[in-house]
Amino acid sequence: MSAAGRLRYLFGVHIAGRAALRFERLRSEHKMRSRESWRHRHLERPLDVSPRLKELISRHYLTGRYANGARKVAWVTSGAPIEVLTALNIFPIYPENHGAVCGIRRTAEEYCKHAEAAGYSRDLCSYARTDIGSILSGKTPVGRLPRPDVLICCTNICQTVLYWYQVLAHHFGVPLVIIDTPFLYREAPSHAVAFVKNQIEDSIPVLERIAGRSLSHGRLRDVTRMSRDACELWLRIVESGRMKPSPITAFDQFIHLAPIVEMRGHRYTVDYYASMLRELNTRVGRGMGALKDERKRLLWDNLPIWFRVRWLGDLLAERGVSLVASTYTNAWAELADMIDPERPLDSCASVYLHPILNRGTGHKLETMKRMIDYYEVDGVLLHSDRSCKPYSIGQLPQRESLSSEAGVPALLIEADHNDPRSFSEEQVRNRLDAFLEVLGV
C-alpha cells in the first residue's frame, strides 16, 4: 500500500467524497420535504430514509474506486462469511450486487454481449456474464471497480459462483478462497458443519497475510454482533409487511437490501436500518401503506427481475396489489438468531450453511407456506429465473403444493434476473392479467 494511494483514498473518500455525498443527500432530503404533493396515483411517497440509502451505496462504491493502493480488496459472493474480512479491514466488492446495479441501470445486456463475444455461453448465469463482460469491456455504471487482491467464493448460493470465480481468478491472477458449503437436503449433518468451520479457519491465515495484520478476536466479535444487529433489524423491517396496509413492498426491500448484503458488520448499517424501521413504524401508526389503496397482497419468490422492477411495481400498484414479502429478501433476515457474537466462528459455519438457497426444495415450500400465513397473502408470484437454477428448480412442484395444500393460487413467470433478452413483456403482462383476474382485481 503506497503513501500516494492512501492520500488519494483519504481525500477522495473521506474528505471530498464524503462531503459531496453528504451535500447530495441533504439536497435530496430537502427536495423530498419541500415537495408539495407526491404525484404518483397509486404509490405513497418514498421512504424519507431513501437519500441515506443512496448515500451509503454511493459511498461504498466510492470507497471501492479509491481502494487500490490504500486498502486490500476482496471480491466476494453474496453469501460469503464477510465478518472475518471486515474485522481485517479488507474492503469487499460484491460482483452480484454490481450485476444488479447494471441490471437496474440497463447496462447488463451490453456487458452480457461482451462476455458472449468472448465465448461465454448465453446459457450461463446473467450475473456472471454481466460481471465478466464488464471486466472485459472495462465498463461499469459505478465509475470504477477496484482490482481484487483476493477472491472469496462461498457455494451456499449456487455452484455457479465457483466456476465464475475460477474465471475471475484466472483473469486477475489472485488467490481464490473457496468456502464449500455442502447442500442440505435435510438437517445439517455434523460433518458438514465441521467441514465449513474448518474451511473458514483455514482461510484466516490466508486473509491475514493479504491484510498484513492479525485477526483480532475482539474485533471479530464486535463485527459479528453488528452483523447480527443489522440482520435482526432487517428481519423486523421485512416483517412490517405483515401490517395492513403494508408500509413496504418487496420492491422497496429489493432496493433497501443493499446494505445488509454489502455492509454487514458496520455501525452505520445498523443505524441506517434502525432509522428505516422507525420510519416504517411511524407509517404503520398513521395507517399509511406503501400503496394508496391496497386491495390484494402477494408473496414473491426468487431474485427480482432487476431491469423491470419499476415496471412490475407500477403494474401491480395500479391494480391495488401489494407485493408484501419475498423469500429473497427474507433470506438475509431469517438466520439472524443463529448469529452468536460470543462464538463467531462456530456460528459463522452454521449460519453460512443454512441460507434458503443451500436447503432443499421442501424447506423452501415450508418457508413459503409460513410466509403465506404470516403475511396473509392472497397469492404467490414465482419468478422462474433462467439464470438461477438453484432458486428455480423445484418451483413447478412447489406451485402445485401451494395451490393444493396452502390453498393459494401461484403464478409462474418465466424471466431472467439480469438479461432482458430472456423476458417477454407482453407474455408476462398477459399472464399477470389473467392471474389478477382470478384474484378479483
Next chain:
Amino acid sequence: MIAAALPILYPRELLRSFGVLPVELWGPPGTKTAIADRWLQAYTCSIIRGGLAFLAGGGQDHADIILVPHGCDSLQGLGSVLLDFPVLSKPALSFYHPRTRSRASVDYLEAEIESLAEELQKITGREATDALEATIREEEADSVLAKLLAGRLQVALSCRDYYRLVRCREYLPAEQFTALARPWLSSESGPSSAMPVLLSGVVPEPSGLLDALNEAGAVVVADDTIACGRRLTPEGRDQSAYRRMAERMASAPPCPTRGASVEERSRHLLDLAKRSGAKAVVFAVVKFCEPELFQLPLLKTALERAGLRTTILEVDVTEPLPQQLKTRMEALLETMS
C-alpha cells in the same frame, strides 16, 4: 438390487458392498423428455430431464433405489425434488462430493460415505459386507478402463463400438467389466491414418457423434469426458474401506464438478494430448451444462496457444446429432488435413 444412478460423483464400491448394482443414467438417448415438464423447467439439461423422464415413464420399475449425486445445481435440484415431492415411487438418495481438495475434504467425504452407508443399510436391510474387497474390485476395473482409454489405437473397433465397450463400466459389475475388457488390452490393430482427436466434455452422446467423427476421418485417441476419462480413480492405500473410497474419489482427474480450476484442466488436457498424439480437441458439451460451459473459453485459448485445434459441439443427449454439428466437425478436420 438395482440403483438408477445419475452422474457421477458417488462411490460405486459402497453400493456394491450392500449388494446394490448402480446403473447410470446419462439421458438415456432417445428418451422423450416431455413427461419431465411437470417438474423441471426447460432450461434444465437433457441428461437430467431425460433421466427423470425415463424414470417417471416406467424406467423406475427396473430400479429399487434412485441415487442423485450432487454434481451441479441442476442435479442438486433434481435430487431435492425427488426427496421432497412424490414424483417417483422408489426411495431417493443423495451424495455430496466436496469442491475443494484438502485433508478436510477427504475427512468430509469419508463421513459422507458413512452417511450414505447408513441410508443404504436402512433401505437394503443389511450390513455392508466385504467393503474393502468391493473397493479393490472397482480399482481393478478402473485400472483396466484406464489402460483401455490409454491404448485406444490398439483396439480395432470403430469409435461407436469402442465406446460401447468403455461405457459398460457405467452398469456392469466391476468384475464382469474387467473380464469383458481385459482381452482387448492385448489386442493389436494396424497403423491408423485417421486424424487423432481428444474427446472432452460431458458424455460421448449422441452416438451419432462418434459415427460422424469416424466418417470425417478422425479417431478418438484420448478421452476427458465426465462419463469416461474423468471417472478414473487411482488405487487407494488405506486399509479402512470408507477412507480408501474417499481417497480414491478425491484423486480423480480434474473436473469442474469437483471444483478443478481452469489451470488444472488445461494442464491435464495438454498432457493427455501429448501422450496420445491428439491433434485436436472436440468438446461435446450438453446444453445448459454450467460446469463445462464456464471453462470452455479459457480452455480453448490455452489449448490453441499450444497448437491444438478445438471445436465445441453443444448437444442434447436425447436428440440425434444435428447436421450442423457434423458439418462443424468436418470443417475442423478439413482444416487440419
